[in-house]
Amino acid sequence: MTADLPEPFVIRERHHRVHNPFTEEKLAVLGRAIRLRPGDRLLDLASGSGEMLCTWARDHGVTGTGVDISTAFLATARDRAAELGVADRVTFVHGDAAGHVAPDPVDVAACVGATWIGGGVAGTIALLERSLRPGGLVLIGEPFWRKDPPDQATLEGCHATKKEDFADLPGLVALFGELGWDLVEMVLADEDSWDRYVAAQWLTVREWLDANPDDVLAGEMRAELDRAPLDYVRYLRPYLGWGVFALRRR
Known part of the structure; x- marks a missing residue:
């Protein structure tokens, strides 16, 4: 039986349409930037609540498949597809995105913010390429260091165990070249899009705590809310x- 996401993750992001530090406006910019065309086929691994596929199907006439392990987020994705009138153009599959390969080659293969499915950037790009038609685009969403982390507290505040978990931006761009790929477009998060991703979780968690004070997870979520805002702004x-x-591909 396919695994599901841990419940705390679903609790804190259950109202999110985009499960990354990317606003809906930046998602729209990205769709325009990569010059999507009607009829393009997309594969989105770890597709979350499906906002990318659904809005791009509406705005650009693409078709696509999203794969995710969260039953809650997949239900949201299917509802969103119906809301936007694109349920006939996008499909959402409950499954482990790690190792998933499309049955037919796609024009765009994406993993936006979940490169652990391939054991890191290089492995995830290799996985995506297995579904990609010659000349197609890979989309990778990935963190990078803006500044060198000075200590272990900063690493942990950025969900890293060691500095090498992420590259800086030049190092990440260099890695793409070393792997044999041209970087042909990019859209970067800013502090506002980080706020919309992370700060929005605090209100969601607080509302959940108010409604579920006796839940078995209440202590864990209360401790998270106690430390999360300061960790976020500090680190x-x-x-x-x-x-x-x-x-x-070059």
Whole structure:
């Protein structure tokens, strides 16, 4: 049986349409930037609540498949597809995105913010390429260091265990070239899009705590809310960048 996301993750992001530090406006910019065409086929691994596929199907006439392990987020994605009138153009599959390969080659293969499915950037790009038609685009969403983390507390505040968990932006761009890919577009998060991703979780968690004071997870979520805002403004917001990078094989 396919696993599901841990419940705390679903609790804190259950109202999110985009499960990354990317606003809906930046998602729209990305769709325009990569010059999507009607009829393009997309594969989105770890597709979350499906906002990318649904809005791009509406705005650009693409078709696509999203794969995710969260039953809650997949239900949201299917509702969103119906709301936008694109349920006939997008499909959402409950499954482990790690190792998933499309049955037919796609024009765009994406993993936006979940490169752990391939064991890191290089492995995830290799996985996506298995579904990609010759000349197609890979989309990778990945963090990078904006500044060198000075200590272990900063690393942990940025959800890292060691500095090498992420590259800086030049290092990440260099890695794409070393792997044999041209970087042909990118759209980067800014502090506002980080706020919309992270700060929005605090109100969601607080509302959940108010409604579920006796839940078995209440203590864990209360402790998280006690520390999360200060950790965010002290560590993650100033030190960690994030972006989506469009790649084409050389």
